[in-house]
Amino acid sequence: MTKSTPTSVPEPAGTRDAGDEIYAFRQKNGSIASQVYDYLMQRILDMELEPFRELSEAKLAAEFGISRTPVREALARLARRGLVDILPQRGTRVSPLSVELIAKSRFIREALERPLARLAAEKLTPDIAALMMREIALQQTFAELSDDQEFLSSDDRFHALIARAAGFESIWDDVREAKFHMDRVRRLSLLSQQHMYFIIGEHQHILERLKAHDVEGADASLAVHLVSVMRELDLIREHHPEYFAREGAGPRNR
Numbered sequence: 001m002t003k004s005t006p007t008s009v010p011e012p013a014g015t016r017d018a019g020d021e022i023y024a025f026r027q028k029n030g031s032i033a034s035q036v037y038d039y040l041m042q043r044i045l046d047m048e049l050e051p052f053r054e055l056s057e058a059k060l061a062a063e064f065g066i067s068r069t070p071v072r073e074a075l076a077r078l079a080r081r082g083l084v085d086i087l088p089q090r091g092t093r094v095s096p097l098s099v100e101l102i103a104k105s106r107f108i109r110e111a112l113e114r115p116l117a118r119l120a121a122e123k124l125t126p127d128i129a130a131l132m133m134r135e136i137a138l139q140q141t142f143a144e145l146s147d148d149q150e151f152l153s154s155d156d157r158f159h160a161l162i163a164r165a166a167g168f169e170s171i172w173d174d175v176r177e178a179k180f181h182m183d184r185v186r187r188l189s190l191l192s193q194q195h196m197y198f199i200i201g202e203h204q205h206i207l208e209r210l211k212a213h214d215v216e217g218a219d220a221s222l223a224v225h226l227v228s229v230m231r232e233l234d235l236i237r238e239h240h241p242e243y244f245a246r247e248g249a250g251p252r253n254r
Contacts, residue, residue, distance in 0.1 A: 044083050
């Protein structure tokens with residue numbers, strides 16, 4: 001979804017046709033609860049359901065045309081991931097952004113991706129290098145179009161290719177699990193073309209080090225890249241203080 005300005009406010013919950021979405025869920029494999037979980041999780045990560053948004057179990061069930069049980073199960077799973085807060089006697093809300101959880105996500109992601117970059121520098125093949133170059137070209141196009149949603153998807157594919165080059169493609173699933181909270185912040189920070197071009201430059205440098213089979217350089221470039229979100233955290237908090245948890249406040253469901 002393309003944002004026109006850095007200060008755009010996420011669209012309200014009712015702007016999607018949830019009934020159509022759930023109908024589509026029923027045509028897929030897997031439980032309704034799992035599909036509702038995936039649907040709500042993606043909307044939270046995309047900041048369409050913004051921090052502190054109240055989520056009514058009964059209203060969601062009615063909106064989706066399903067019973068409350070799968071909605072309750074989905075919300076419980078989201079709470080375990082730190083994406084919603086279940087407040088006793090008060091209901092459920094989308095969790096505010098947490099500096100602590102964002103830092104934890106970055107730490108875990110760095111621990112997984114830096115060794116992958118080192119291995120990728122040793123093993124990179126021309127075929128995978130070509131695929132990475134293709135993603136960078138796509139990112140340049142998406143940046144020109146201010147299409148941050150497609151840019152994010154390409155960014156994920158670029159990093160997944162590093163895992164593939166290292167010979168551990170399946171580890172990307174673990175990385176995706178670790179980066180939930182970074183993704184929420186990244187969804188705010190990628191609203192400007194300037195920042196997208198900045199990330200493209202970092203990707204180009206990483207690929208240069210990989211193609212040169214520079215193990216130390218690839219490691220260092222990847223490390224610098226992964227702290228970009230943390231460097232911007234103060235600016236994001238300044239622009240969106242309403243999305244962040246107050247120090248020492250708010251429940252933790254973990």
